Amino acid sequence: MATIFIKDLLLRTQVGFNPHELGKKQDLVLNISINYLTQGEELSDEPGEALDYREICKQIIALVEGNSFNLLEKVANDVADLILSIPRVQSVEIEVDKPHALRFARSVSFSLSKTTRQ
Template identity: 25%
Template structure:
């Protein structure tokens, strides 16, 4: 099984629990990993045989820019559902979201969540 990875997509969003997050927004970084049988499906050097990662990027961007959630866990779940619904050849998707502006009294780089889903 092959993987397509789109790493470090950066979006300014208005996701979060706090009113400041909803008002000012913040930067989120998103990784998407797509698992499907590249070895069996991509035989003729034809874009129609694979998953167009430019189109996946656009789908992720459009969803993230038009949906706001309290939890980045919810956002990751819905991004995964959206991509899986568009691309039936994807068997597994992993979505990682990193959030840097987290209201925790401590020293750390970021919080990252990951979800993994299978296509039905």
């Protein structure tokens, strides 16, 4: 088992349900931990055998920035489901931060862990 971390992925999307949030894109910061089964890439050094985190990141960007959400919980769940659809992935942990969501706080975040059913 191996882990890839995607740290501080800054995205913009419509998120929130309060009147002042509707129709406006806001920043979200995602931190993602992907636990997956290796296929010998740690021994062979062959890029074609590695989990393609660049492609995963592109899919996450398209998902989040191409939709609108009411809740951080839904963002985290949709991203987790996307990542878990990759056959080698065993589990994922996601934290979604919404900077400046509260007046006196740097951010508000929601964290979610999901695993594949085996």
